[in-house]
Structures are given as structure tokens and as C-alpha cells.
Amino acid sequence: MPPVSLRVLISGGGIAGNALAFFLARQGHDVTVVERFPNLRATGLQIDLRGPGIEVLRRMGLEDAFRAKAAPEQGMQWVDSSGRRRAYFPANTSGSGRQSFSSEFEIMRGDLCRLLYDAARACKNPPRYIFGTSVQSLEHNNNNDNDNDNSTVEVRFEDGKTDRFDLVVGADGQWSRTRRMMVGSGLQDGMHRVPGLYFAYFTMRRPMEEGDEYLATSYMAPGRRGMLTRRHSSEEMQVMLSCKTDPNRLENVPRGDVKREKEVMAEIFKGAGWLTEDILKAMSVADDFYLERYGLVKLPSWSSGRVTLVGDAAYCPTVLSGMGTTCAMVGAYILAGEIGKYCAQGGGSGNGSHKSSGLVTALGNYEQRFRPFMDKMQEGILEKAESQWAMAGSAFGIGVLNCFMSLVSFFKLNIADIFGIRETVKGWELPDYTATVPDEA
Template sequence: MPPLRVLISGGGIAGNALAFWLSKIGHDITVVERFSSLRDTGLQLDLRGHGIEVMKRMGLQEAFEAQVAPEKGIQIVDKTGRRRAFFPSTAPGEGVQNFTTEFEIMRGDMCRILHDAAVERGAKFIFGTSIEKYEDKGSSVAVHFADGRDDSFDLVVGADGLNSRTRKMMVGPSTEDGLRPLNGIVAGYFTMPQPMQEGEEYLATVYMAPGNKGLMIRRSNPENWQVYIGGKTDAFKNVPRGDVKAEKAVLTELLRGAGWETENVLRAMNTDNDFYLERMALVKLDRWFRGRVVLVGDAAWCPTANTGMGTTSGIVGAYILAGEIGRHCGRGTAKQAGKSNTGENIAKALASYDTRFRPFMDQVQKGVGEGSDWGYSLISSSFGITIIHFFAAVASFFKVNIGAMILKEQVKNWDLPDYEELLKEA
């Protein structure tokens, strides 16, 4: 069939992965990103389980391994900096990943790898604009961009993150868009100058303080710390999202005097830096598509950082969506004459994508934001934190895989499909 014209809104992990696959099978792919350039920034993330396999099927293992972060594990410390527990990184080929996986990588490096691979296969990127509005005409989608341009596409994909504008337009103004905040749980992220000290190791270090707060510090180079700082609080209710000055002020008040490295971290946070605040939330929708518009990644199903599966879900979901498009719509080639019933084929592909991938995401999201907040109840007091330290020390002594215990890598009774259309060379 002739190539599908596909517009992907969002040049992040899921959007770039989808652009790679659809370009690889010959379709005409345009990625639009509202930032002025590729957002190859951000802190450390990882791949787990099926996400590792998809990355290998993309032929990108060598590129990933060249950029793997040097982190060797995670430790838990008390307010004096004394280590209470340590869990090493996963050894190559070991199976279920620990907290630190085989494939730890900086977000920017991963985004750049996927972008470059997509461009190499023909995907086009447009920076500095976004979808202002669209109209699904049944036979195509007419798109009006923020920079005043108009164009038409066979399919529009929203890969524009947790607060997706595409999702809001897709469900309509009178319908809830599936965003489910997690009861005041927030996390701030930034990097700060902190030269590596003699004897220091490349470790993630977690510190918990009474009052539902804490921080994690990790490093991917000898010059800087990556800082994750936050907790559970109602203090952000009246703070506009994106008001960085106000967000930093609230975090400063929350963490002041909390112990360990918090004063050092707060001083660095209150400077001009790459700070970003995430207000933790799930996205849950009954359907990830409507007509010729479909969602992928956090825009469709954000599982929150609590699952450890955000990046993996984005990579695997993009593979499934591309695979179903390839299976139902075929490879794109201008050499083929005539038109097939692309509307019917696209509808089948999107429905099959939703049906096939939903069991995966149902397991990943299960229990998140539901029931009691027992974990935060424990870190509300010094006694509760002492209990956590005790059980962490026992788990550390017996070399328990805490990644397998607290994260959602182990998706059961779900196998990664083999898509002939994606995996064979043109």
C-alpha cells in the first residue's frame, strides 16, 4: 500500500521509538515537538524486561551499551550518612532486574539514540511548534499547528506525556481525560555540581526523613549529582504547575532541617538550574484511540515512577502499536499502485493495539494509587523509618532483589509478539 502519513506529537522516548519502527517499515513519519530542539536532557532512567528485548530488536544494544550509566547499586542511609542497606546492580544476563538494572542510561542519551535511529530511517522532525487543534474527517485528520501551518495526515499519535494536550483534545472538553493524581506525592529533579570524593562509588543513595519526605542522589559522572527530592504534601494544591520559583519555595519549606545532605541540596536547588517538578499521577483510559487519533506512552497510560516501568512501557507500547499497524496496514511503499481501504485497516490496527497491550499495562498499574498509603505512613515517623531500615538491612544481608519486590517488571502471562513486518529488513 502507499505509505501512511503519520504525525507523532512529542519527540520523547515513546514518540521517537514509534517513529523508528514506522519509518523502518516505509511509512511517511513526521514528529512535531513543541520545544525548540530535541530535549536530550533529564536524569537517569532504565529499561527492564520486555523493554530490553525491544531495544535489542531495534538493533540498538551496542549504542545503548556505549552510553550505560556507571551506577553499581543502591544504598539506604540514615541522617548521619551511615549505610543501613545495600543492593547491587543486576549482573549481565541475570534475569529480573534489581533497582539498578543492566541498562541504566541518562534520559538525554536514550532520547538522542532513538531520535538519530529514527532520522536515519527517514523520519522528519519539526521543532518549535505543536498541534493547536485537529479535525478527524473520517478519511484523514486535518491538523492546524501553533505556528499557523495546516496539513493533513492518515493518523495522528499523541506521545506528548503525562499532561498530554492531544489526549485532552481526543477525549473532548466534556470528558475526564484519565489523569489521576496520587494524593499529593511530588518529586523534584535537578542536577548540581558536586565533585566526586576520594573513595566515593557510583551508587544511588536514598535518605528518608520523618514527615513523608526524603531524597535520592545518584551520579553518572564525577562532576555532578542527580538529585531526586520530594515526598507527600498538600502544599502544592494552590501552586500553578510550572511556577518553578513557587515550587522550589514549597520544597525548601518541606525539606528544611531534614538531615543528611538536605541543606546542601536545598542551597543548590535554589539557584538557576534544570529543576523540574513532577506531580505524580496515573493515566487510565478505557480506550487509547478514537477514530484516526491514538495515544502512546505516558499520554496513554502513565504508570508513575513508583512502578519503575515508565520507560519500558513506552518502548514496548510503541513496538506493539507499530507492529499492529504493520500487520493490518502493511509496509509503506510508493511503488504499489492504488489505494487499499486504509480507514478500515487503521481502525483494526488501533483496536488490536489496545486489546493486545492493555493486559500488560493493567498489571503494571495494578495497585498504584489504590488502597492505603502504608509506605508513606511508615516514613511519617522516626520509628517507622527505623522499621524500614531494619527490614532493608535483613533483605540486604540475604541479597534479596528489591527491584523484583517493589517494582513491576514481572508481567505474567503476557508474551512479547513477534511482528514479521517490523523485524524483517526491507
């Protein structure tokens, strides 16, 4: 195993953070993961992997473990207000070709988070996890005024403790505090909002009845309102409510004010038809409710000095891309791969020249290799978010939309293409870093 060469702090113990911790620990680095929640946040609804994300999972050696936890979704159906099926799109389980709306690699977020966490902890040099606190401030610190080879980042945590690291990585999500610290006060933090566009997520108890299947079910209602349910167990369903509404209805509600968020969403969806009454009743008592204010993250640079970003903190492609989890996994893989190429051979913590020059090169290459992929993933996302609700304003528009989806289903077109999900980028290839990752199996 290569000698420990970098002390790395990862802020955020989600998908991107745990994937990165796994790869860096395999390389022999001294990794600390800090998570503001009191324990591993193994919650959240259904997510999937596509394209290069599936290949990264395979290179981690976790495909079998993933499949053992996979959600049993068979496909997606489109229904009208009476619940009548208007279109059906089965999952592609052939093992080849483009995925449909339902990927062959569907899983609950908590299960994937736990899978990555357990894999990281099983490394010979496992990461250290610190729960219940977060980064309060960052300060670059040069130990030698004439040479920044020995520079570090001094970190102050919310619990009052301080420490120094060779590299700090923000993997703390769409509303990343690390990103705001990195870009500085008074500057754009890279968040590009679409005011008035919201997505609410929660689970509801609804036991399966005779004839029920493990299907995602999509329903559109007049007034630019949408519902999606997904069946992951025989006892519960997941619910996603989406709407394009007057921004004033929710913009002034503080993020995390769950009581008020639920009240406003109930007002918006009242009378929407289909299962609305049952869904709103379940939402009122749900303890896992989360409201997402729609926004895309796009920065001119993902790094500053010895601070860098990965996953949604750096390049959130939004729920409309269908590629958020894949981008997080692939980004973590490439960041760790470049660090492995240029820093793992740098020796112990006293060998500053190797660490500094290698880290600068690694961070630059991380962005150079992955930005073309992310630029394509984010292309047209904001424009699509503004325009795609046009037909959903009236009952007539919904009728036309239902007929259109029926035709798409009849001609067996790929619904992922209709939704604009890009699984990969033409001409872009996933780098191979297997030579930099020791085999611990």
C-alpha cells in the same frame, strides 16, 4: 521496501515518539514528528529498561549503542541521617534473572532520546521533525460522505499552519494535550491524581571524593520526606526529592512556576537531615529543576477514530512502577508492529479501503495485545501511593524502616520486589513483528 501507505503525525519527540518514529520509518511510512521545544529535548535524569523493554531495544539493533552510553551505576545503598550505610543492593550484571533497583540497562534520559532520534534519522525514509510548535486542534475529516475509507485528521498547529494526516499519535507525555483533544471537553482525561504526592528532579555539582562510588543513595526523613541521589558522572549527581504533604502547599502553584515550586519544596525539606543543606542550596540554582505532580493515566480506550496515544500519554504507570520507559518503548513497538501487519501493504495514499480497514484493525489490536500488560503494570499503583508513606511519618517509623531494609539486604532479597517493580506479566509475551520491519543494516 513496502510502498508508503500512511501519513503519520507523532506529537511529541521524547522516548515513545522517537521509538515509534523509528519503527514506522523502517516500514516506509511518511512520518512527521512535531515537538513544542525548539530542539530535541535531550534532557532529564536517569532512566532504565527492564524485561520486554530490553528485548525491544535488541530488536531495534541498538543494544551496543545503548551500552556505550549506559550510566555506570553499581547499585543502591540505603543510609540513615548520619550517612551511615544501612543496606546495600548491587546491580544485577549477570545478564540473566531479575534486575535489582539498579538495572543493567541504566541510561540518562537525554542519551536514550538522542540514540532513538539518531536511529530514526538514519532510516532510508527518515521522519521529518518540526520543532518549536505543537498541535493546536484536531478535526476528523471525511472526504467521502458515503465512505470513511478516505478520512483523514486535519491538524492545525500553533504556528498557524495546517495539514492532513491518516493517523495522529499523541506521544506528548503524562499531561498530554493530544489526549485532552481526543477525549473531548468536559470528559475525564484519564489522569488519576494522588493529591499531595510530589517528586522534584534536578542535578547538582558534586565532584567525587576518594572512596566515592557510582551508587544510588536513598534516604528517608521523618515527615514523609525522601531523597535519592544518583551518580552518573565524576562531577555531578542527580537528585530526586519525594514527599507526601498537605496538598494545599503546592496544588495552587501553577505547573512550571519553578521559582515558587522551589520555594515550597525548600520549606518542606528544611531540617530533613543528611545532605539536605547542600541539596537545597543546589536546588535553588538548578536550571534543570522539574516538579512532578504524581498521577496515573488510565483510559477506557487509547484510540478514537484516527487518533491514538502511546507512552505516558496513554498509560503513564508513574515513577513508583519503575517501568515508565519500558512501557513507552514496548507500546511504541506494538503499535508500529500492528500498523506494519495491517497497513504497510495498503499501497499509496489513494488506496483508501486498505488504509481504513487496516488502520482500524491495527489500532484495535494494539490495545488488545498491550492492555493486559499495562493493566497489570498499573495494578495497585494508586493504593500503594497512598499507603507506602505510613511508616515515614515519625522518627520511630523511619528507624523501623531502616532496620527492615537492613534485613532485606542481609538476606539478599531483591529490592525491586520490595518496591513492587514488575518487570513483566505472567502469561503475557512480547509479540514478534520482525517480519514487518525491513532490515536496513
